[in-house]
Amino acid sequence: MSSNTRVVLREYAPEGVHSPDCFTVDHSQPIPDIKTLAKGQVLVHVSALSVDPHQRIFISPPPEKPTIKSAFRYPLGQPIFGIGVGTVAASKSTEFAVGDKVRSEGMPWQAYAILGEDQLIKLPASEGALSDHVGVYGMAAFTAYLSTVYAGKPKEGETILISAASGAVGQVAVQLAKARGLRVVGMAGSDDKVEHVKSLGADAVINYKTCGDLNAAIVEAAPEGIDIYFDNVGGEILDTALLSLNSLARVVLCGSMSTYGAAQSKLRGVLNLPSIIVKQVTL
Numbered sequence: 001m002s003s004n005t006r007v008v009l010r011e012y013a014p015e016g017v018h019s020p021d022c023f024t025v026d027h028s029q030p031i032p033d034i035k036t037l038a039k040g041q042v043l044v045h046v047s048a049l050s051v052d053p054h055q056r057i058f059i060s061p062p063p064e065k066p067t068i069k070s071a072f073r074y075p076l077g078q079p080i081f082g083i084g085v086g087t088v089a090a091s092k093s094t095e096f097a098v099g100d101k102v103r104s105e106g107m108p109w110q111a112y113a114i115l116g117e118d119q120l121i122k123l124p125a126s127e128g129a130l131s132d133h134v135g136v137y138g139m140a141a142f143t144a145y146l147s148t149v150y151a152g153k154p155k156e157g158e159t160i161l162i163s164a165a166s167g168a169v170g171q172v173a174v175q176l177a178k179a180r181g182l183r184v185v186g187m188a189g190s191d192d193k194v195e196h197v198k199s200l201g202a203d204a205v206i207n208y209k210t211c212g213d214l215n216a217a218i219v220e221a222a223p224e225g226i227d228i229y230f231d232n233v234g235g236e237i238l239d240t241a242l243l244s245l246n247s248l249a250r251v252v253l254c255g256s257m258s259t260y261g262a263a264q265s266k267l268r269g270v271l272n273l274p275s276i277i278v279k280q281v282t283l
Contacts, residue, residue, distance in 0.1 A: 006027075006111075007110065008024050012061040013060060032112060034092065038092065041093065041114055042096050042114070042116075043089045046107060046110065046112065049084040049109055050083040050168075057072075059074055084103070095120075101133075103120070103134075104121070144169045147173065148176045153228075156180065159226055159228075160183070162177070163229075164187070165187055165188050165193075165202065166197050184202045185203065186205040188207060204221040206221055214237065215240050222244060225244055231253050233256065234255070235259055245281055248280055251283050
């Protein structure tokens with residue numbers, strides 16, 4: 001009998017960047033068949049999974065004294081899960097048939113997964129790849145659209161600064177902003193990423209790891225100031241970006257990647273909050 005490949009969390013990741021050693025690829029379980037399904041359950045052959053920054057929080061060690069406000073953690077010894085897509089391989093649900101393409105917010109990281117019908121969304125037929133539903137049709141692109149268009153309220157001719165501009169959300173935001181006639185300044189952390197963001201149409205891109213004085217780099221890239229700051233990283237980059245905001249600017253707080261996995265004792269607050277008050281900025 002074929003084994004069901006699973007990505008299992010072996011140990012929690014300490015502070016900082018996590019290691020592949022936190023996980024193990026397990027082949028000990030067989031692929032489930034229809035006999036193992038209960039009424040209303042579906043067996044999904046998983047095709048694609050979304051790897052998202054917030055999952056770093058879920059593999060951090062739980063606090064010594066958890067409270068109701070403590071962030072969720074993946075249980076040890078079990079497959080992690082997230083947004084994913086796949087094809088129905090077997091079904092005891094009246095809502096889903098074999099061959100249906102489906103999406104789940106809680107798709108286990110394994111080749112085949114048993115899910116309840118209430119955990120699945122049936123996907124429409126499309127010409128693109130199934131993986132597009134965790135990409136351009138997925139959460140990241142939808143987040144970029146809502147953040148740029150609705151929260152950012154862009155006006156043609158304005159300047160937008162986008163951190164993590166090469167990421168899943170950021171690279172869509174770059175293209176949406178350009179399509180609406182904005183001057184787009186991106187930030188990324190390597191030369192390859194910088195070139196990628198430029199290829200998407202950004203007018204200027206800052207390598208925040210090599211630019212030296214980040215504030216000076218932002219002023220050079222956006223001499224007329226920032227009208228919209230799309231923040232995906234938080235921390236010192238957010239703090240520095242606040243210095244270049246124009247009056248009535250909008251700051252879209254989308255993520256805080258720089259703090260994920262960091263020890264609480266090493267987190268710092270935002271120092272440049274007066275810029276938000278004085279310039280009547282909308283958060």
